[in-house]
Amino acid sequence: MNALLDDCPHRHARLSLGKVVNGNVQCPYHGFEFDGSGRTVKVPALGRSSEIPKYLRALSIPVYETHGIIWLWYGNGDPSKPPRFFDDLDGLSAYSEYSEVWSVSLPRAVENQLDVFHLPFVHYNTIGRGGKTLVHGPLVKVLDDYSFIIYPFNEVDRGQRPLRGNEIDASRLRNYLWFIYPNVWENYISRNMRIIAFFAPIDSSSTKIYIRLYMRVTSVKVIDRAITKLLMPFNTYVLHQDRRVVLTQSNDIMYDKLIHADYPIALYRRMYLKDKELNKLLGNAPQKLHE
Numbered sequence: 001m002n003a004l005l006d007d008c009p010h011r012h013a014r015l016s017l018g019k020v021v022n023g024n025v026q027c028p029y030h031g032f033e034f035d036g037s038g039r040t041v042k043v044p045a046l047g048r049s050s051e052i053p054k055y056l057r058a059l060s061i062p063v064y065e066t067h068g069i070i071w072l073w074y075g076n077g078d079p080s081k082p083p084r085f086f087d088d089l090d091g092l093s094a095y096s097e098y099s100e101v102w103s104v105s106l107p108r109a110v111e112n113q114l115d116v117f118h119l120p121f122v123h124y125n126t127i128g129r130g131g132k133t134l135v136h137g138p139l140v141k142v143l144d145d146y147s148f149i150i151y152p153f154n155e156v157d158r159g160q161r162p163l164r165g166n167e168i169d170a171s172r173l174r175n176y177l178w179f180i181y182p183n184v185w186e187n188y189i190s191r192n193m194r195i196i197a198f199f200a201p202i203d204s205s206s207t208k209i210y211i212r213l214y215m216r217v218t219s220v221k222v223i224d225r226a227i228t229k230l231l232m233p234f235n236t237y238v239l240h241q242d243r244r245v246v247l248t249q250s251n252d253i254m255y256d257k258l259i260h261a262d263y264p265i266a267l268y269r270r271m272y273l274k275d276k277e278l279n280k281l282l283g284n285a286p287q288k289l290h291e
């Protein structure tokens with residue numbers, strides 16, 4: 001299966017406003033038609049008997065459907081493996097979902113969820129209660145080139161110095177955040193509760209966020225699902241606490257001045273800035289990324 005980028009190669013109208021004609025996508029502007037591989041099969045203005053220029057190609061991307069998600073492959077060639085997902089769900093299968101679009105770049109949306117020290121400020125009256133402003137580590141376990149786990153460990157500031165990652169006893173820490181590049185995130189809250197987020201970039205300055213809340217309370221799937229639905233408004237409230245602040249950040253990440261607690265964000269950026277295909281797709285200028 002393939003998807004077409006929502007961008008006509010002719011003069012860049014959105015193909016999603018068009019329609020499907022004989023199995024092809026017809027652009028709403030001048031009626032050019034594209035097949036699933038991106039090939040232009042019709043240019044009405046040229047008439048039936050003219051040849052269609054080869055340079056008129058829409059961008060076609062392979063698509064996979066697993067774990068209830070449609071995944072797009074934006075790399076070169078075909079992927080060697082199916083999309084990666086979390087293998088620590090321990091049979092958790094009841095979940096509910098929520099999604100919304102933020103007018104921020106992909107990194108701003110992702111980094112907000114890799115940030116272990118905004119909680120006492122942004123979420124001071126919800127998940128960040130208790131004033132734990134001092135950040136140890138953060139302890140990060142790098143799994144491979146595309147994935148890492150963060151073990152948040154924050155405390156009330158009593159004058160103690162922040163521990164370095166290698167001074168932290170990881171066995172004390174139950175909660176973790178697992179990130180799989182480019183856009184999948186898990187918050188391991190407990191054996192019976194997880195939050196998973198998918199970040200889907202729409203363009204260089206807007207990102208759709210999908211949140212999934214998994215829970216096992218009774219082990220009866222329909223009941224557990226109903227419980228996750230009841231709790232979703234709280235998660236949405238927390239998400240909107242983030243949104244309020246993240247929407248005020250500029251999209252340009254290159255002028256940020258990071259500190260030790262931003263380490264997971266720096267790790268993510270290294271992956272993102274190296275990802276030429278994604279940056280090209282999002283229309284980011286390469287020279288700007290490496291200033």
Ligand code: FES
Pocket residue numbers: 008009010011012013027028029030031032
């Ligand atoms: S912009 Fe799509 S056919 Fe002209």
Ligand SMILES: [Fe+2]
Pocket residue numbers: 112118122123238242
């Ligand atoms: Fe947050």
